[in-house]
Amino acid sequence: MKKIKYYYNPNTLRYEKLETPLRVKLLRALGFIAGSLVTALIIVSIAFQYLDSPKEKILRQQYEKASENYDVLSGHLRKLQQQMAELEKRDNDVYRAIFEASPIPDSARVKEMEKNKEIQLVQAMDADDLYSDVVSTLNNLNKRVAYQNKSYDDIGGFIKNKEVLLACTPAIQPVSNKDLNRIASGFGYRIDPVYKTVKMHAGLDFAAPQGTPIYATANGTVQQAGNTGNGYGNHVVINHGYGYETLYGHMFRIKTSAGKRIKRGEIIGYVGSTGKSTGPHLHYEVHKNDKKLDPVYFFYNDLTPEQYDRLLKMAAASNQSFD
Structure with a gap:
């Protein structure tokens, strides 16, 4: 009930x-509003x-x-960048060791084409699609890096084994013979x-004055060192591994011992x-899997190619051996 x-x-x-005018009522209502x-x-x-x-x-x-995902992706990207940098270094080392060249990677050849395609693809994506695509790309890149890393590990092993094999393969003359006049x-x-x-x-005879140094032609382990009465006199046999052996006969003096690297x-x-010999010289043999090779x-x-060709002709001449 309204109060009066x-x-x-x-x-x-x-x-x-007391009666309130309409004008005042309106002003009050407007003020309240x-x-x-x-x-x-x-x-x-x-x-x-x-x-x-x-x-x-x-x-x-x-x-x-998105921030959390970005931090995770940034961490993955840093790891991948480090791995790729290591792979690039190893790739360059492998190519330099084998081909002595720096090949152009396939990625450089198609870089511009792929760049335009990627820009168009990214512009058409929303945030979730973009994140999913980045994750998929990173997973694929991870697999490729792992596979490539294994491939380079294998290649690195091949190179190391090849280096060892080359070091253990006879490759130089056993006496100094720059003028090629000692064959x-x-x-x-x-x-x-x-x-x-x-x-x-079964070998080569190098005529040289008594006391001329004799050099090992490859890395290996001395198998024999001494005079065993087999006609070679004081001689040394080196086992190089990979089926290779070399023999150095008729020495005046031996400067090594069996078992030495x-x-x-x-x-x-x-x-x-010494032994069955008609004058100072070195009798040198190369064996591969117990077979005597030239x-x-x-x-x-x-040797240069010209020197090697001259040496071949000299070694092929028919004459009398020293032992």
């Missing part, structure tokens, strides 16, 4: 009913500043998830100096004329 208000009118000396609107605006502005709307909450969650008798059937009959001469170019003795084919490391 009265006021005392001093002019009429009585209480009269304006105050409410201002208050609402203040509350909304504060709420928008400190509180998230539902859409903003979703966007914030997406942003936080006295070659491999093959020659006249025996003692029996004067044609016999198989030898490097190519190391002095193992000195030229002499040593002249194992001098490729210290």
Whole structure:
């Protein structure tokens, strides 16, 4: 029930009913509405500043998830960059070791074409699709890196084994022979100096003054060192592995012992004329899997093509051997 208000009118000396004009009522209503609107605006502005709307909450969650994904992807990318840098270094080392060249990678040839395709593809993606595509690309790249890494490990092993094999393969002349004038008798059937009959001469004879240094022609282990009465006099046999052996006969003095590890170019003795010999010289043999080979084919490391051709002709001449 609405209350009726009265006021005392001093002019009429009585209480009269209080009636509010319509204009005042409208002004009051407008004031109330304006105050409410201002208050609402203040509350909304504060709420928008400190509180998230539902859409903003979703966007914030997406942003936080994207940030986490970005940190994970950044970590993967750093690892991949380190791995790729290592692979590039090993790739260059492998090519330099084998081909002595720097090949152009396939990625460089198609770089511009792929770049344009990638830009168009990325522009058509939203955030989730882009993230999924990046993850897929990284997984694929991880697999390729792992496979390539294994491939280079295999190649590295092949190179190391090849280096060992080359170091253990006879490749130099056993005495200093720059002028190529010390080849006295070659491999093959020659006249025996003692029996004067044609016999198989299974090595090369290097004529040299007594005391001339004799060098190991490859890395290996001394198998024999001494005089065993087999006609070679003081001699040394080196086992190089991979089926290779070399024999150095008729030494004046031996400068090594059985079981010792030898490097190519190391002095193992000195030229002499011990055993079945008609003068100071070195009898040199190369064996592969117990088969005697012509040593002249194992001098490729210290001769030019012209020198090697001349040496072949000299070793092929028919003459009398020194032993």
